[in-house]
Amino acid sequence: xxxxxxxxxxxxxxxxxxxxxxxxxxxxxxxxxxxxxxxxxxxxxxxxxxxxxxxxxxxxxxxxxxxxxxxxxxxxxxxxxxxxxxxxxxxxxxxxxxxxxxxxxxxxxxxxxxxxxxxxxxxxxxxxxxxxxxxxxxxxxxxxxxxxxxxxxxxxxxxxxxxxxxxxxxxxxxxxxxxxxxxxxxxxxxxxxxxxxxxxxxxxxxxxxxxxxxxxxxxxxxxxxxxxxxxxxxxxxxxxxxxxxxxxxxxxxxxxxxxxxxxxxxxxxxxxxxxxxxxxxxxxxxxxxxxxxxxxxxxxxxxxxxxxxxxxxxxxxxxxxxxxxxxxxxxxxxxxxxxxxxxxxxxxxxxxxxxxxxxxxxxxxxxxxxxxxxxxxxxxxxxxxxxxxxxxxxxxxxxxxxxxxxxxxxxxxxxxxxxxxxxxxxxxxxxxxxxxxxxxxxxxxxxxxxxxxxxxxxxxxxxxxxxxxx
Amino acid sequence: xxxxxxxxxxxxxxxxxxxxxxxxxxxxxxxxxxxxxxxxxxxxxxxxxxxxxxxxxxxxxxxxxxxxxxxxxxxxxxxxxxxxxxxxxxxxxxxxxxxxxxxxxxxxxxxxxxxxxxxxxxxxxxxxxxxxxxxxxxxxxxxxxxxxxxxxxxxxxxxxxxxxxxxxxxxxxxxxxxxxxxxxxxxxxxxxxxxxxxxxxxxxxxxxxxxxxxxxxxxxxxxxxxxxxxxxxxxxxxxxxxxxxxxxxxxxxxxxxxxxxxxxxxxxxxxxxxxxxxxxxxxxxxxxx
Numbered sequence: 076x077x078x079x080x081x082x083x084x085x086x087x088x089x090x091x092x093x094x095x096x097x098x099x100x101x102x103x104x105x106x107x108x109x110x111x112x113x114x115x116x117x118x119x120x121x122x123x124x125x126x127x128x129x130x131x132x133x134x135x136x137x138x139x140x141x142x143x144x145x146x147x148x149x150x151x152x153x154x155x156x157x158x159x160x161x162x163x164x165x166x167x168x169x170x171x172x173x174x175x176x177x178x179x180x181x182x183x184x185x186x187x188x189x190x191x192x193x194x195x196x197x198x199x200x201x202x203x204x205x206x207x208x209x210x211x212x213x214x215x216x217x218x219x220x221x222x223x224x225x226x227x228x229x230x231x232x233x234x235x236x237x238x239x240x241x242x243x244x245x246x247x248x249x250x251x252x253x254x255x256x257x258x259x260x261x262x263x264x265x266x267x268x269x270x271x272x273x274x275x276x277x278x279x280x281x282x283x284x285x286x287x288x289x290x291x292x293x294x295x296x297x298x299x300x301x302x303x304x305x306x307x308x309x310x311x312x313x314x315x316x317x318x319x320x321x322x323x324x325x326x327x328x329x330x331x332x333x334x335x336x337x338x339x340x341x342x343x344x345x346x347x348x349x350x351x352x353x354x355x356x357x358x359x360x361x362x363x364x365x366x367x368x369x370x371x372x373x374x375x376x377x378x379x380x381x382x383x384x385x386x387x388x389x390x391x392x393x394x395x396x397x398x399x400x401x402x403x404x405x406x407x408x409x410x411x412x413x414x415x416x417x418x419x420x421x422x423x424x425x426x427x428x429x430x431x432x433x434x435x436x437x438x439x440x441x442x443x444x445x446x447x448x449x450x451x452x453x454x455x456x457x458x459x460x461x462x463x464x465x466x467x468x469x470x471x472x473x474x475x476x477x478x479x480x481x482x483x484x485x486x487x488x489x490x491x492x493x494x495x496x497x498x499x500x501x502x503x504x505x506x507x508x509x510x511x512x513x514x515x516x517x518x519x520x521x522x523x524x525x526x527x528x529x530x531x532x533x534x535x536x537x538x539x540x541x542x543x544x545x
Numbered sequence: 546x547x548x549x550x551x552x553x554x555x556x557x558x559x560x561x562x563x564x565x566x567x568x569x570x571x572x573x574x575x576x577x578x579x580x581x582x583x584x585x586x587x588x589x590x591x592x593x594x595x596x597x598x599x600x601x602x603x604x605x606x607x608x609x610x611x612x613x614x615x616x617x618x619x620x621x622x623x624x625x626x627x628x629x630x631x632x633x634x635x636x637x638x639x640x641x642x643x644x645x646x647x648x649x650x651x652x653x654x655x656x657x658x659x660x661x662x663x664x665x666x667x668x669x670x671x672x673x674x675x676x677x678x679x680x681x682x683x684x685x686x687x688x689x690x691x692x693x694x695x696x697x698x699x700x701x702x703x704x705x706x707x708x709x710x711x712x713x714x715x716x717x718x719x720x721x722x723x724x725x726x727x728x729x730x731x732x733x734x735x736x737x738x739x740x741x742x743x744x745x746x747x748x749x750x751x752x753x754x755x756x757x758x759x760x761x762x763x764x765x766x767x768x769x770x771x772x773x774x775x776x777x778x779x780x781x782x783x784x785x786x787x788x789x790x791x792x793x794x795x796x797x798x799x800x801x802x803x804x805x806x807x808x809x810x811x812x813x814x815x816x817x818x819x820x821x822x823x824x825x826x827x828x829x830x831x832x833x834x
Contacts, residue, residue: 085575282579289577439675443686443831446784453686453831483829484647503831508785 087285089211090342092194093204093334097361107188115236118243122146125463127494135245141495147424148461152431159420163413170409172300174401175379176307180293180354186278186286187354189237190340193230193279200226204337230280231272238271284341288352295351304400308355309380310335310346313389318346328376334366335359335377345377430468431459434502434522434535441540448508452539456500458524460492467491467527472504474520476512478539479505489527504539516543631655639818643696646825653825660826663819667811676830681789681806686831689786691778692716694834698775700824704812707778712810718778723762724801731758736796742771742783745791 122132122145129136134143142149142157149156171178180187201207201222213219242264243251254260255268278286287294301307315329329346336344338359341352345359363377384394437453445451460466468490472480482488483501492498504520506512518539525532552561554572564571595601598610609615628635634655647653665674671682678684683691692702707716723732734755740747741755760769766779773781780788789795789804812820827833 082575084578084581086578285577285579289580437675440673440677440686443677443684444785445687446689446781446786448785451686451831483831501829501831 088342090284090340091204091207091211091337092340092358093337093362094198095338095358095362095365097358097364099357099361103182103191103356103358106182107191110183110185110188111192115240118240118248124148127463129247131247133244134247137245150431150459150461153427156420156423159416159423163416163420166409166413166416169300170406170413172297173302173305173409174406175355176301176305177294177297177353177355180287181356184354186291187356189233189275189279190283192233193283194340196229196233197226200229227280230276234272234275234279235268237275238268241271242267284352287341287354300405302405303383304381304403306379306381306397306400307349308345308353308357308360308377309349309382310377311375311380311388312346312348313385315346315376328367328372330366330370332366334362338362349382428531428533429461430466430524430526430531430533431461432522432524432533432535433457434537436537441544442542444542445505448513449505450508450513450541451503451505454502454504454522454537456490456502456522456524457497458490458492458500459497460494463494465491465493468524469527470500470502471523471525472520473523473534474512474518474539476518476520476539477506477510478512478518478520479507481505490524506539506541511541512539513541514543515541516545517541635818638821639816641821643700643821643824646696646821656822656825657829659819660822660824663815663823664826667815668823671808676827678788681804683788683806684786685827687786688832688834689781689784690775690832690834691780691788693775694828694832696824696828696833699827699833700821702808703815703823703827704810704820706810707808708805709807709809712812715810716778718766719805720766720779720799720803722801722803727758727762727800731755732797732800735759735763735800736793739771739782739796740791740793743785743791744783 117133118131120132121130122143123130124143128148129143131143132145134141136143140151168179197207201210210219210222239255246264251260251264255264282290315327317326318329318331319326320330335346336359338361339345340356340358341354343350343352345353357379359377360375360379364374367374367376381394381400383400388394433456435455435457437455441452443451443453456470458468470480470482470488470490472478480488481503482490483503490498490500502522506518512518518541519536520539521534521536523532523534552563552570553559554561554570557572559572559574561570562573595608596610597612598614599607600610601608634652637649637652638656638659641649641652641656646656664672664676668676672678672685673682676685688694690698692698692707702716705712705714705716708719709715723735727735731754734751734753735758736755737747737752738755738759741749741752759767759771763771766777767773767782768779771782773779787795788806789799811823815823
């Protein structure tokens with residue numbers, strides 16, 4: 076019965092990814108440069124929208140409830156654009172995962188990109204893998220303190236810049252930067268920067284692969300989108316085994332040099348097969364290709380593979396072409412759905428009117444009797460002017476019945492709406508006592524608003540309640 | 546329970562805990578240690594939280610927390626902040642000339658929005674949430690006004706009320722109960738006359754006799770042609786709007802026993818700014834003159 080007590084909690088195994096060069100590493104450097112560039116620079120792009128509106132190209136203006144994206148301005152009631160983009164992002168993720176496995180994780184996920192950046196800094200200050208292992212095991216002397224502190228300070232600077240860039244998306248960037256430096260910015264700006272600085276520093280510097288393995292739900296969901304035709308990073312075990320240093324007919328191509336293991340940022344051995352920890356960053360492919368080139372073997376002992384090809388490859392046949400794996404029912408369905416929503420959104424963007432009209436019939440009471448016996452209905456008309464200049468709208472009524480239109484507080488039928496804002500106007504529709512609309516239950520009518528100076532117009536259908544309305 | 550140490554599961558290659566239930570083994574996938582530390586941290590955080598903020602229920606209340614935080618104080622702070630934000634508009638409204646209020650768009654919008662809120666809280670009990678009134682309580686949406694429908698008259702009525710005994714300046718008039726003064730057939734004639742001048746079905750013969758009675762008894766307040774007199778709060782009897790109903794029974798009741806609608810004065814309770822706000826709100830409901 077007695078046994079050594081088993082550990083219930085595992086300490087984090089330190090990982091020291093070795094430097095690697097190659098096609099995928101270069102590709103990832105480019106992705107890092109582009110994504111970080113977009114993230115840090117976007118808030119600083121200016122876009123002239125006229126005097127009444129902000130000139131920041133991308134701005135989430137929470138206080139005024141507007142989202143600006145270059146020439147597009149989204150109002151809160153147009154949130155379906157954001158919902159549509161989120162659905163497209165989701166479907167896009169499904170598509171890429173079913174075709175290419177965890178490419179998002181390996182190439183574009185912020186956790187991967189920032190970890191890569193932090194490892195780059197680490198390597199630059201403390202040296203490559205062997206030096207870092209030595210430093211890890213070394214006593215905490217002056218040199219170790221100096222290297223560690225330098226590294227942490229650089230990390231911290233990157234982390235502050237990361238949190239700092241985030242807040243610029245929510246208000247005018249140059250103004251906020253001035254305020255931040257003068258300690259006059261709102262407390263929420265400093266809090267946001269502090270929280271994002273802490274998470275970036277912690278996740279990029281110390282948590283790294285732990286975030287992917289234990290905190291992120293995505294790896295667990297992905298299994299549902301992958302199948303035997305999904306291209307993932309794998310080891311051609313039939314070509315590599317039995318592995319060994321000897322170089323003769325009894326051994327496979329794998330010389331057990333551990334290059335693939337040493338470069339892995341997740342600390343796994345890809346030769347054990349597909350595993351949950353693998354983010355398919357493809358660095359082991361670069362590492363192995365480098366070794367294969369040196370010992371004069373073909374590249375691709377570790378490569379992007381589809382499990383479906385395994386029997387063919389074992390039999391000595393070449394794998395099927397990539398498009399054969401990528402073009403299959405589920406990817407076609409994902410692509411179709413993705414394009415469909417994208418096309419709908421673009422269509423919606425183009426038919427979007429620069430005026431917006433809502434008509435809310437007042438039903439408390441359903442109608443009012445006037446002193447001459449006329450029946451009056453009230454409507455709350457909300458008019459949105461999405462342009463940067465004030466506009467005048469003429470309001471009119473179309474109906475088969477005889478009805479009169481009046482505006483509260485005005486003898487005219489003109490509503491003026493200030494730039495980029497909404498106006499509410501009480502509108503009255505009146506039926507004379509002798510006209511049928513006053514006596515019957517309901518009469519359909521349509522309210523039109525037309526820009527006095529352009530051909531922009533909008534209409535809403537509503538109804539008029541007569542005395543027979545219960 | 547355990548048969549051997551460090552048993553490795555064949556399928557997964559992971560060590561088991563050695564626990565075996567009828568052949569079902571438990572894999573030992575240890576939690577990361579930092580996860581455990583996070584768990585301890587939440588406990589420490591939780592204890593600290595209950596010390597810092599109101600938490601533990603006691604007999605007469607709860608521990609107040611060392612930070613002295615209270616949601617009630619936060620609400621009071623928010624209200625004070627909004628009062629501060631609106632103080633300029635509030636002062637301007639209290640000093641505003643009602644006849645020119647609509648020209649100041651920002652102040653007018655503020656007054657109407659504030660007036661709507663006060664109306665719902667203080668006025669809707671009698672006049673209805675949509676201001677449509679009820680029998681005996683005037684409809685504020687239509688174009689018929691007992692005491693005048695321009696914004697200053699509306700404000701006066703709100704400020705001093707109608708026929709109340711608390712405000713010396715209240716609107717006042719009192720219709721006599723004609724049941725003690727007129728004979729029954731005279732009353733029937735007046736009722737038919739009123740039906741006639743308001744364009745409803747009536748008995749022409751009775752109405753003709755009623756016209757004389759009306760001239761003698763009613764025209765002093767309601768005017769000879771029955772259009773009423775706003776100075777006396779005497780309603781217009783020729784239009785389509787009836788506070789107590791326009792059928793024979795309702796009219797007979799009114800003539801015999803009279804009506805005596807009361808509205809309390811609101812000027813002191815609401816204060817100057819809110820009184821004007823309600824006036825502005827009521828004035829823009831559709832009947833304002």
